[in-house]
Amino acid sequence: MPALNIKNLHVYYGHIHALKGIDLQVEEGEIVTLIGSNGAGKTTTLRAISGLLKTPEETSIRYNDAELTQLRAHETVERGLVHVPEGRRVFARMSVQENLTMGAYTRKNQRMVKDDLEYVLKLFPRLQERRMQLAGTLSGGEQQMLAIGRALMSSPKVLLLDEPSMGLAPVLVETIFDSIEQLNRTRGITILLVEQNAQMALQVANRAYVLETGRITMSGNAQDMLNDPKVIAAYLGL
Ligand SMILES: Nc1ncnc2c1ncn2[C@@H]1O[C@H](COP(=O)(O)OP(=O)(O)OP(=O)(O)O)[C@@H](O)[C@H]1O
Ligand SMILES: [Mg+2]
DSSP states (O other), X not given: OOSEEEEEEEEEETTEEEEEEEEEEEOTTOEEEEEOOTTSSHHHHHHHHTTOSOOOTTXXXXXXTEEGGGSOHHHHHHTTEEEEOTTOOOOTTSXXXXXXXXXXXXXXXXXXXXXXXXXXXXXXXXXXXTTTSBGGGSOHHHHHHHHHHHHHTTOOSEEEEEOTTTTOOHHHHHHHHHHHHHHHHHHOOEEEEEESOHHHHHHHOSEEEEEETTEEEEEEEHHHHHTXXXXXXXXXXX
């Protein structure tokens, strides 16, 4: 049984049928990417998983033994699914360290929180150097690191990452993707990665799904997709 099992996911925004019956599975320990163009429904998929959107009766989103469609957003977080939203929403008027500490506010074991803080600052040395800086004054890439770091502070089992590479220079994109791979490998965190940067996403992922206007049109091994002529023509711009 996959850890995360999405069956027949529909989302309506008023009369707009944004997701038209999506099936998607993520096994524990996997990196799975969902790629697709602007407006395909990638963010909507993550918001539905996180309990931020209503879904109809026929939709099922199971995470291990829990039916997530029955849970509130904060209950989903308590079960270990943590969403890093599009556009890196950090608390601009708080320092880097305060932002990170906020990520751990529901946790009781302060020693483990401290260990995780050290882990995050090691994973992102740029944040270590800027611990006391106000988050709003960080560069875009640094804010993305902070958004991921803050999510890590809640000790997630599954990270739902929405376009972590958006708007970043190529060298920073590399840094972010390296850290995604690293926290999957060293911490065993399962990752569902939503990306328009198909090239990078397919390089780090084990498996991939292609989303086109609310439907999954292709899925498979990420390496195979990198070599698939249809994927190359539509998403790799070669
Ligand atoms: N709150 C909303 N109200 C109405 N329509 C919406 C709303 N949010 C999203 N949509 C529509 O749903 C569709 C899917 O949007 P979504 O944000 O999921 O796309 P996306 O794949 O994340 O795109 P992008 O790559 O641009 O972030 C789009 O047509 C969008 O206009
Ligand atoms: Mg989006």
